[in-house]
Amino acid sequence: MIELNNIFKYYNPGLVTENCVFHNFNLKVDDHEFVSVIGSNGSGKTTMLNIICGSIDIDHGNIFLDGRDISKEPEYRRMYRIGRVYQNPAMGTCPSMNIIENMALAENKNKRFGLARLIDKKKIDFYREELKKLGLGLEDKVYVPVGSLSGGQRQAISLLMTTMSEIDFLILDEHTAALDPKTADIIMELTNKLVKEKNLTSIMVTHNLRYAVEYGSRLIMMHQGEAIIDKKGEDKKNMNVQDILQKFTEISIELGN
Amino acid sequence: MQLLIGVLEEGFIYALVSFGAYITFKILDFPDMTVDGSFPFGMCITAVMIINKVNPFITLPVSFLAGCVAGTITGLIHVRLKVRDLLSGIIVMTSLYSINLRIAGRANLPIFQQPSIFKMIPFANRDTLLGHLKVAIILLVIVIILKVLLDLYLETKSGYLLRSVGDNETLVTTLGKNKENVKVLGLALANGFAALAGSIYAQHRGFFEISSGTGTLVIAVANVIIGLQLMNAFRNMKPTTSVILGSIIYRACIGFALFLGMPSSDLKIITAALLLIVIVLNTKKYKKLVK
Numbered sequence: 001m002i003e004l005n006n007i008f009k010y011y012n013p014g015l016v017t018e019n020c021v022f023h024n025f026n027l028k029v030d031d032h033e034f035v036s037v038i039g040s041n042g043s044g045k046t047t048m049l050n051i052i053c054g055s056i057d058i059d060h061g062n063i064f065l066d067g068r069d070i071s072k073e074p075e076y077r078r079m080y081r082i083g084r085v086y087q088n089p090a091m092g093t094c095p096s097m098n099i100i101e102n103m104a105l106a107e108n109k110n111k112r113f114g115l116a117r118l119i120d121k122k123k124i125d126f127y128r129e130e131l132k133k134l135g136l137g138l139e140d141k142v143y144v145p146v147g148s149l150s151g152g153q154r155q156a157i158s159l160l161m162t163t164m165s166e167i168d169f170l171i172l173d174e175h176t177a178a179l180d181p182k183t184a185d186i187i188m189e190l191t192n193k194l195v196k197e198k199n200l201t202s203i204m205v206t207h208n209l210r211y212a213v214e215y216g217s218r219l220i221m222m223h224q225g226e227a228i229i230d231k232k233g234e235d236k237k238n239m240n241v242q243d244i245l246q247k248f249t250e251i252s253i254e255l256g257n
Numbered sequence: 258m259q260l261l262i263g264v265l266e267e268g269f270i271y272a273l274v275s276f277g278a279y280i281t282f283k284i285l286d287f288p289d290m291t292v293d294g295s296f297p298f299g300m301c302i303t304a305v306m307i308i309n310k311v312n313p314f315i316t317l318p319v320s321f322l323a324g325c326v327a328g329t330i331t332g333l334i335h336v337r338l339k340v341r342d343l344l345s346g347i348i349v350m351t352s353l354y355s356i357n358l359r360i361a362g363r364a365n366l367p368i369f370q371q372p373s374i375f376k377m378i379p380f381a382n383r384d385t386l387l388g389h390l391k392v393a394i395i396l397l398v399i400v401i402i403l404k405v406l407l408d409l410y411l412e413t414k415s416g417y418l419l420r421s422v423g424d425n426e427t428l429v430t431t432l433g434k435n436k437e438n439v440k441v442l443g444l445a446l447a448n449g450f451a452a453l454a455g456s457i458y459a460q461h462r463g464f465f466e467i468s469s470g471t472g473t474l475v476i477a478v479a480n481v482i483i484g485l486q487l488m489n490a491f492r493n494m495k496p497t498t499s500v501i502l503g504s505i506i507y508r509a510c511i512g513f514a515l516f517l518g519m520p521s522s523d524l525k526i527i528t529a530a531l532l533l534i535v536i537v538l539n540t541k542k543y544k545k546l547v548k
Contacts, residue, residue, distance in 0.1 A: 079433045094424040113414040
């Protein structure tokens with residue numbers, strides 16, 4: 001369970017450029033929920049993810065992970081139980097290392113990085129099997145440096161890597177935004193499969209309204225640091241892209257654009 | 258012949274510093290000026306210990322650890338106090354200058370008459386060719402041992418984590434590891450190598466001299482860049498091997514310049530010019546690749 005309680009976040013406090021992102025923001029995500037988050041630029045979606053993961057500090061409020069207050073914990077420690085895939089496919093992998101090395105690193109997450117050898121030759125077949133499941137033909141490229149693979153391939157590897165260790169939460173930060181439509185579909189399908197398989201509690205920020213409607217068990221639309229739509233269960237199933245577009249238009253008119 | 262052996266000897270000693278520079282400059286992408294202080298730090302500690310009748314072999318691990326401490330301080334200044342990488346190194350380097358003077362008591366300490374690791378290893382008659390090569394061979398053995406150790410280390414989980422920090426910091430955080438600690442570890446190792454090289458250098462030359470550290474980083478970085486350029490030509494060469502070769506080639510260039518009759522006071526400008534040439538060639542080649 002992820003809980004955000006009374007979150008306050010200002011950028012550049014005290015300056016002319018002061019910008020309030022969150023003013024008393026609250027959110028509760030239940031176990032095994034798959035939340036899609038949409039909203040226009042600057043609505044606070046990515047800031048929310050950064051706040052959960054600890055990439056940025058909050059001015060006031062508390063963050064709970066399964067009832068434990070993690071507001072003061074550093075980012076790397078929160079990552080023990082959280083997996084994260086970024087918009088930029090380069091963020092999830094080490095470009096100069098090959099696929100095997102990257103996967104071995106990911107598999108060692110939350111374990112000791114001591115003086116034992118990282119690459120276990122016996123594991124290579126297992127890594128190949130896992131890659132085969134992606135259906136991208138990567139099992140034949142295991143010794144290629146990840147930096148020379150395409151964005152879609154890298155993102156697929158990043159996604160696989162985040163789910164190779166025991167995590168409970170998955171944070172997806174516009175992870176299909178930098179990919180072409182076809183690859184994006186493949187990655188999205190893959191995400192859904194992995195989330196279901198591992199029974200992860202997930203939050204996905206996306207600009208693709210179709211994904212937001214089709215995937216996930218709950219849909220949130222953010223606007224000026226607030227959740228202006230929050231639907232789950234049957235309500236969520238009855239939503240369609242048109243409804244959301246309608247809402248976007250309403251907001252635009254309100255703001256006078 | 259004498260010149261050639263000299264080139265090899267100096268090449269091997271500076272190869273050790275270059276192992277450190279490989280870690281900081283190449284893996285961590287951290288221009289670590291601390292080595293200009295930790296190299297003479299190793300020299301100074303060694304000279305003082307040997308004068309106080311400590312076994313010369315003991316000076317090696319002690320210098321290494323002392324270097325690690327210097328590197329750790331640079332690392333902590335950088336990650337905890339958020340001082341920029343270059344400046345944190347300069348701060349520690351500057352303070353080491355005074356520390357070295359304190360420890361030694363003066364700006365130079367001769368230890369020609371004292372025992373050294375080279376004198377302690379009795380092998381080969383002085384008159385034979387092997388006898389002449391003795392020092393170079395001992396240095397080669399030391400370099401090879403450390404190269405193998407470093408290679409093995411870089412294959413371990415900890416070694417891979419070190420490599421990931423330079424490659425993609427975000428991934429290290431995602432793996433649930435504190436990237437700051439990993440950086441400090443890298444700096445500690447690198448300066449350990451520099452101080453160890455200093456210790457061996459002091460025993461080889463038979464003195465400690467306060468200004469011997471000036472330009473250490475530049476030399477080490479030049480060695481690394483020359484070496485890695487070579488690696489491009491030979492695909493399967495380990496980076497550590499190329500760094501050793503780079504170090505020898507660099508020394509050979511310096512030796513050649515001296516052979517041509519340049520005064521040794523010009524050495525630093527030769528070093529600087531050589532480094533500039535290598536870097537420029539490097540970027541030109543890179544541009545070609547990008548096109």
